[in-house]
Amino acid sequence: MRVLLAEDDAMIGASVRHGLRQDGFTVDWVSDGRAAELALADRVHDALVLDLGLPKRTGVEVLQGMRRRGDARPVLILTARDAVADRVAGLDAGADDYMVKPFELDELAARLRALLRRSAGRAASVLVHGELTIDPATREVRRNGEPVALSAREFALLEALLARPGAILSRAQLEEKLYGWSESVESNAVEVYIHALRRKLGTGFIRNVRGVGWMVSRPVAQA
Amino acid sequence: MSTRSIRRDLLIWLLGGLLLAVAVAAVGTYFRAREEANALFDYQLKEMAASLSGAPFTAASGIAGGESGNSALVVQIWDRNGVKLYLSQPQRELPQYAQLGFTTIHTEQGAWRVFSSFDGSQVVQVAQPMSARRELAASMALRTIIPVLAALPLLALLIWFIIARGLQPLDRVAAAVARRSPVLLEPVSERGLPSEVQPLVHALNGLLDRLGIALAAQRSFIADAAHELRTPLTAVHLQAQLAERASTDDERRRALADLKAGLERATRLSEQLLTLAREEPGVIERAPVDVDLAELAREAIGELAPLAETKSIDLGLSASAKAAVMGDPQALRALVSNLVDNALRYTPSGGRVDVAVGADPDGAAMLSVRDNGPGIAPAERDRVFDRFYRGPSSGVPGSGLGLAIVKSVADRHGVTIALGEGIEGKGLGVSVRFPLPDRNQSQVGRS
Numbered sequence: 001m002r003v004l005l006a007e008d009d010a011m012i013g014a015s016v017r018h019g020l021r022q023d024g025f026t027v028d029w030v031s032d033g034r035a036a037e038l039a040l041a042d043r044v045h046d047a048l049v050l051d052l053g054l055p056k057r058t059g060v061e062v063l064q065g066m067r068r069r070g071d072a073r074p075v076l077i078l079t080a081r082d083a084v085a086d087r088v089a090g091l092d093a094g095a096d097d098y099m100v101k102p103f104e105l106d107e108l109a110a111r112l113r114a115l116l117r118r119s120a121g122r123a124a125s126v127l128v129h130g131e132l133t134i135d136p137a138t139r140e141v142r143r144n145g146e147p148v149a150l151s152a153r154e155f156a157l158l159e160a161l162l163a164r165p166g167a168i169l170s171r172a173q174l175e176e177k178l179y180g181w182s183e184s185v186e187s188n189a190v191e192v193y194i195h196a197l198r199r200k201l202g203t204g205f206i207r208n209v210r211g212v213g214w215m216v217s218r219p220v221a222q223a
Numbered sequence: 224m225s226t227r228s229i230r231r232d233l234l235i236w237l238l239g240g241l242l243l244a245v246a247v248a249a250v251g252t253y254f255r256a257r258e259e260a261n262a263l264f265d266y267q268l269k270e271m272a273a274s275l276s277g278a279p280f281t282a283a284s285g286i287a288g289g290e291s292g293n294s295a296l297v298v299q300i301w302d303r304n305g306v307k308l309y310l311s312q313p314q315r316e317l318p319q320y321a322q323l324g325f326t327t328i329h330t331e332q333g334a335w336r337v338f339s340s341f342d343g344s345q346v347v348q349v350a351q352p353m354s355a356r357r358e359l360a361a362s363m364a365l366r367t368i369i370p371v372l373a374a375l376p377l378l379a380l381l382i383w384f385i386i387a388r389g390l391q392p393l394d395r396v397a398a399a400v401a402r403r404s405p406v407l408l409e410p411v412s413e414r415g416l417p418s419e420v421q422p423l424v425h426a427l428n429g430l431l432d433r434l435g436i437a438l439a440a441q442r443s444f445i446a447d448a449a450h451e452l453r454t455p456l457t458a459v460h461l462q463a464q465l466a467e468r469a470s471t472d473d474e475r476r477r478a479l480a481d482l483k484a485g486l487e488r489a490t491r492l493s494e495q496l497l498t499l500a501r502e503e504p505g506v507i508e509r510a511p512v513d514v515d516l517a518e519l520a521r522e523a524i525g526e527l528a529p530l531a532e533t534k535s536i537d538l539g540l541s542a543s544a545k546a547a548v549m550g551d552p553q554a555l556r557a558l559v560s561n562l563v564d565n566a567l568r569y570t571p572s573g574g575r576v577d578v579a580v581g582a583d584p585d586g587a588a589m590l591s592v593r594d595n596g597p598g599i600a601p602a603e604r605d606r607v608f609d610r611f612y613r614g615p616s617s618g619v620p621g622s623g624l625g626l627a628i629v630k631s632v633a634d635r636h637g638v639t640i641a642l643g644e645g646i647e648g649k650g651l652g653v654s655v656r657f658p659l660p661d662r663n664q665s666q667v668g669r670s
Contacts, residue, residue: 011485012454015462080454101453101454104464105465
């Protein structure tokens with residue numbers, strides 16, 4: 001899952017980015033409101049973590065602009081002001097959740113996962129697909145109850161494919177899910193990860209649509 | 224020991240004044256009554272003498288005459304040869320006076336008023352002691368003041384209550400002021416107050432107003448400060464969590480280094496807040512002393528040289544002369560080091576910061592800090608002195624308090640600050656001009 005982090009404080013931004021990466025998110029970090037709007041226009045992020053006290057354009061302005069344009073991606077606001085009025089203003093402007101500074105990295109990651117789950121229309125925290133169960137919180141994958149060891153990128157790829165079963169994702173779309181701005185994309189990386197996933201989860205699980213991309217078929221009869 | 228009381232003072236002074244007035248009136252009455260008694264008794268003496276003259280007194284009829292008449296009056300009659308014909312009170316013999324008309328004589332028995340008349344055959348002399356007249360005058364004077372003295376307790380009581388009634392508005396004001404508290408600073412009503420109390424209440428309301436403004440400023444400062452402290456503390460909190468999560472030694476080392484940097488930032492902010500709190504007017508009043516500006520600049524540069532070195536900034540001082548100013552050395556050091564620190568923070572690596580100390584053509588001490596960094600747009604220059612304000616070219620870790628500290632130190636020392644261009648038309652130049660030494664003040668400083 002790729003998350004946009006808008007935070008003007010260098011230390012907080014670096015720490016949150018580092019922490020969310022450890023939790024398996026792909027994170028891009030901007031430090032002012034205008035940069036956040038530019039990044040949102042690319043539509044590559046699944047969620048936005050937004051500090052309300054941003055320079056140039058405030059968090060509330062960014063949020064209102066987003067919702068006006070019909071952008072429904074989940075937004076979690078960070079605020080240093082714990083006055084109820086501030087949180088209400090943020091939620092009313094279109095935020096899905098908020099956290100008051102200082103906050104726990106684990107909780108931020110958990111809330112982000114919950115937001116992403118809800119925006120995908122799922123209620124259960126564990127993804128079940130055929131003989132696979134996937135827990136995004138612990139990043140545990142089990143096949144017929146047996147744990148399968150996946151690398152962070154392999155897990156991110158699997159998560160992206162399983163988010164919309166039946167939809168074909170192009171190489172560019174998958175790369176966007178896997179790499180932040182600052183990271184260089186290795187050539188054939190997507191193929192390498194797909195190959196590894198097929199080896200670990202069974203060859204028929206991920207289907208290649210030649211010239212278009214990859215997909216996971218909709219579970220036929222979920223047990 | 225006892226506190227002063229307007230009521231008691233007024234009572235004492237009013238009653239004292241009244242008693243004095245009564246005493247003056249009594250003395251006046253006494254003297255006027257004596258004058259009148261004089262006229263009256265003189266007339267009586269004259270009448271008495273007239274009624275006695277021509278009376279058939281002979282030497283034989285008289286001398287033993289004795290007890291007749293007013294005992295206070297002494298009547299003597301003698302013939303033209305000086306032979307005493309009559310003496311009303313033999314035991315009180317007065318000298319024979321040849322002088323006719325009124326005289327006052329002094330004898331062993333006191334002063335006497337004497338009237339003598341001569342009808343051609345005998346001399347009639349009527350005398351009366353002056354004390355009779357004084358007694359009459361005194362009793363008249365006493366009669367005038369006795370009713371006033373009798374009414375005095377009643378009068379005192381009346382005055383006591385009138386004063387109490389007059390002072391009632393003060394009690395009301397006191398009660399209204401007692402109800403005021405830091406959360407309730409609304410003005411005391413000035414309506415219906417006597418004109419003597421109104422100025423006091425008006426001044427008090429002015430004070431309440433200023434107090435309210437100062438309190439509001441304090442509250443918003445504390446709220447801002449708490450908010451500003453939350454940012455570095457959040458960073459520290461996150462950095463500590465990352466250090467906890469670290470699974471390798473290398474990762475832990477890096478996380479702890481970040482944590483240390485975060486703690487340093489939080490510490491610096493709290494120190495800046497303390498400096499600013501110390502600069503609050505009226506918090507600490509130290510007597511101004513002589514301070515050498517060039518020495519202060521040298522100290523500040525020495526302290527900040529490591530920061531300049533890590534950013535490869537060329538930091539230097541040009542001091543033309545010893546620039547002596549009067550002030551609080553600790554505050555002035557904060558002023559200089561915040562200016563230099565600010566310049567170093569906002570100037571990119573490889574830049575230049577010049578500190579200059581000297582005097583302007585008028586002889587006023589000057590200090591300037593100029594850099595070749597991004598500078599401050601003229602439109603923003605007023606706002607940079609606001610607390611917690613950071614320029615839009617953010618990304619520079621700062622407390623937003625540096626220039627606010629500079630401003631409050633400058634205000635306290637009567638120093639004017641001018642923001643202008645930096646080195647070669649680039650960056651920011653801050654000029655600080657100290658007031659010309661006031662002769663009186665400098666003498667105080669020297670003594």
